[in-house]
Amino acid sequence: MNNTNSPASMPMWQAYLTLGILSLVWGTSFILIKKSLESFTPVQVACLRMSLSALAFVPVLAYNYKRMDWSRLPLLMVLGLCSSALPAILFSTAQQKISSATAGVLNSLTPLFTMIIGVVIFKVTVKTRQVLGILLGLVGAACLILMGKGGISNSPVDYASLIVLATVFYATGTNLIATKFRDMDSLLVSAGSFGTVGVPLGIYLLLGTDFIPRMGTLPNPWQSLGYVVLLSWVGTVLATIIxxxxxxxxxxxxxxxxxxxxxxxxxxxxxxxxxxxxxLHVGCMAVILVGVYLSRKQ
Incomplete structure (x- = not known):
């Protein structure tokens, strides 16, 4: 059983503050992925990230077993794949060849795809100011990409395209939350989505990869594991709930x-x-912030 009442609107100041905290946490996650790849393969980093996140939600699922709307389990699995598992694999794979900074700026395509998928597939209504905000934010992010050290031009196109594909999955998951899970406790949505994908990926990590041998033979595996733990429990679990x-x-x-x-x-x-x-960098940041402001639906 779940709460059938839609949550109240978040005050504007709280929405912007929360967005700032999330950007700080997730903006740091790209460097954590890079550090994790020093000891583990991209698939292992992704599986570790998801399985550790699922482990953190086990007590939540156990305590709220009767409150959980288990009829939504298939949809929760789709949400877990789109918003977490598949992007985690794609980002880890791409960051073998592209910098964490480049991965971060490519990730800025997510709002654009969120709007497109929301309008075309989920029939979401958007306001003119939201469209303008998305376009302004995209322009600002594109300027940062062009001015960035190295930039997209020095990154392999096939690996950069993996980040673009990941943003499409992120956008799909974001629209699923807004259209299919608005009436469900965000903690339960997080626990259900991570639990459905994290457990099988954890089993695959232990039985289908050389994760255990790596832990015993590589020079600094525990340091890399520490980066994944931080990435999982702060950058994934806590940030996703918020x-x-x-x-x-x-x-x-x-x-x-x-x-x-x-x-x-x-x-x-x-x-x-x-x-x-x-x-010029400061100007691009200002354009992005104006775009974020306009994108908030009143």
Whole structure:
């Protein structure tokens, strides 16, 4: 059984603050994936990420067993695949050949695909200001890509296309939350979606890959495992619960604009690492922030 009442709208200040926190957490996840790949294969990183996330939700599923709407299990599995498992595999694979910063800016395509899929498949109504906000955010992100060190031009097209495909899956999952799970507790949605995909991927990790031998033979496997744990329990479990709540109480398009803020976080990490930032970069960030503001459906 689930709550049949749609959640109340989130206050504007709270929506923007939450979006900022999510962008900080997810903007850092790309570097964590890069560090994890030092010891594990892309598939192993993805399976670890999903299985550790599922493990964190086991107590939630056990405690809320009677509250869970188990008739939605197939749809929860589709949500888990689209919003978590498949993008995790695609990002890990792509980041073998492209930088974490490039992966972050390519991820900014998510809001655009969210709007397109929402309108075409889910028949979601969008306002003119939301369309303008999406386009402004896309322009700002594209400028950051063009000015970025290395940029898309130095990245293999086939690997970069994996990130683009991942954003399509993210967009599909975001629309599923907004249209099919708005009346369901975000904690239960997260627990159900991760549980359905994380358990089988965990079994495959242990029985179908050389994960265990790697842990005993590689020089620093525990350090890489620590990065995956941080990526899973903070960047996936906690952030996903918050993200689902934001979508339920605002809109799919507004929630997806967190992808526009990630390049800003990636650039700020670069500044902290000694890279310089110019007025054009600041201008692009301003354009992105205006786009995020306009995308919020009143």
């Amino acid at each position: 993200f689902f709540k934001v979508i339920q109480q605002t809109s799919a398009i507004f929630g997806a604009t967190v992808a526009y803020l990630m390049p800003i976080i990636a650039m700020l990490w670069g500044v902290a690492d000694g890279e310089k930032i110019g007025l």
